[in-house]
Amino acid sequence: MTAIAVGGRYAVRVAPGALSVLPDVLPDGAEQVLVVYSEAMTGLGRAVADLVAATGRRPLLAPVPDAESAKTAAVAADLWARMGEAAFTRTDAVVAVGGGTVTDLGGFVAATWLRGVPVVQVPTTLLAMVDAAVGGKTGINTAEGKNLVGAFHEPVAVLCDLDLLASLPTVDLVAGQAEVLKAGFIADPVILDLVETDPVGAARADGAAIPELIERAIRVKADVVAADLRESFLREVLNYGHTFGHAIEQVEHYRWRHGEAVAVGMVYAAELSRLAGLLAPEVVRRHRDVLTSVGLPTAYRGSASWADLQTAMGRDKKTRGARLRFVVLEAIARPVRLEGPGEDLLAAAHAAVTG
Numbered sequence: 015m016t017a018i019a020v021g022g023r024y025a026v027r028v029a030p031g032a033l034s035v036l037p038d039v040l041p042d043g044a045e046q047v048l049v050v051y052s053e054a055m056t057g058l059g060r061a062v063a064d065l066v067a068a069t070g071r072r073p074l075l076a077p078v079p080d081a082e083s084a085k086t087a088a089v090a091a092d093l094w095a096r097m098g099e100a101a102f103t104r105t106d107a108v109v110a111v112g113g114g115t116v117t118d119l120g121g122f123v124a125a126t127w128l129r130g131v132p133v134v135q136v137p138t139t140l141l142a143m144v145d146a147a148v149g150g151k152t153g154i155n156t157a158e159g160k161n162l163v164g165a166f167h168e169p170v171a172v173l174c175d176l177d178l179l180a181s182l183p184t185v186d187l188v189a190g191q192a193e194v195l196k197a198g199f200i201a202d203p204v205i206l207d208l209v210e211t212d213p214v215g216a217a218r219a220d221g222a223a224i225p226e227l228i229e230r231a232i233r234v235k236a237d238v239v240a241a242d243l244r245e246s247f248l249r250e251v252l253n254y255g256h257t258f259g260h261a262i263e264q265v266e267h268y269r270w271r272h273g274e275a276v277a278v279g280m281v282y283a284a285e286l287s288r289l290a291g292l293l294a295p296e297v298v299r300r301h302r303d304v305l306t307s308v309g310l311p312t313a314y315r316g317s318a319s320w321a322d323l324q325t326a327m328g329r330d331k332k333t334r335g336a337r338l339r340f341v342v343l344e345a346i347a348r349p350v351r352l353e354g355p356g357e358d359l360l361a362a363a364h365a366a367v368t369g
């Protein structure tokens with residue numbers, strides 16, 4: 015089983031059947047374990063609870079509403095209530111089993127109960143394996159927006175069981191490939207080579223290169239967050255494609271999958287890099303080709319206007335004052351910051367992804 019260390023603090027284990035090592039990574043002192051899972055994945059939630067029970071610990075089953083409906087203050091409060099009723103102590107532990115919504119929620123509840131109890135993340139989507147469950151960012155949404163409330167809280171272990179991807183719908187697997195390809199663009203060109211060699215396999219859970227792609231993408235994220243847990247420039251490179259991508263998600267009211275929006279956002283960032291004279295046109299073409307080859311979109315053809323998209327970009331986390339700030343590329347694996355690009359450049363990049 016591959017174990018990827020995150021700054022010597024915890025390991026991300028990647029293998030078919032990785033879930034079976036859960037008993038070994040649960041903290042010794044944990045007598046009770048809150049198992050958080052989506053009610054759409056009850057079978058898996060129960061199986062994890064059985065694994066916990068087999069170690070002599072008491073599992074508390076905590077099914078939560080599916081997808082983004084899990085990431086609310088009301089659901090977090092329900093979980094806190096369960097922990098309160100069970101007299102959950104600081105040495106007890108949380109296991110979050112699911113997509114990024116469940117790992118974000120479970121991580122957040124673990125971060126906040128008694129100011130922090132251990133959490134083991136068991137991501138079940140590609141996106142959660144390579145992104146959401148690694149790095150210690152946790153959070154919930156509020157009526158005002160996504161991920162506005164949260165905490166940094168690193169897991170004690172992350173178990174990426176590749177067998178769990180078998181049931182993931184292809185659209186979700188493909189959306190997750192956007193974050194894998196992002197890791198390729200910002201840091202690891204071998205990822206791009208692997209996908210270019212077998213794009214069909216990259217869009218299937220049983221594709222030959224899937225384990226290596228996941229491991230490489232996790233290593234990219236692990237290397238960045240090991241050096242920089244909180245949000246400063248190093249971690250900011252992980253937001254490649256996310257400024258325009260988040261804008262699409264907002265104007266489309268989150269009907270687009272995150273990875274699909276990020277795919278178009280990466281093409282936007284690549285076009286911006288080219289227009290700023292930083293990136294060769296063939297690298298922009300490579301973005302479009304490789305993203306298209308796995309079935310990701312590379313253009314925005316929705317109804318929102320350029321003005322709407324600009325307003326949405328203005329709300330982005332990376333904006334300082336009125337100036338927009340982007341992660342762009344000078345070459346594959348050479349990300350740089352582009353601060354306050356001119357209106358003409360922004361509009362030209364928009365034209366390039368909508369034309």
Ligand SMILES: NC(=O)c1ccc[n+]([C@@H]2O[C@H](COP(=O)([O-])OP(=O)(O)OC[C@H]3O[C@@H](n4cnc5c(N)ncnc54)[C@H](O)[C@@H]3O)[C@@H](O)[C@H]2O)c1
Nearest residue numbers: 052054081113114115138139141142145146151178181182
């Ligand atoms: N904390 C971070 O650093 C970070 C990073 C990226 C994204 N996120 C968050 O992650 C969330 C998105 O995560 P997601 O894309 O995994 O979505 P998700 O958690 O909503 O899962 C997508 C759907 O797939 C289903 N599903 C999950 N695993 C499955 C499996 N193995 N088989 C069949 N169905 C399965 C879920 O029930 C759900 O309906 C967002 O809320 C986003 O904010 C967090």
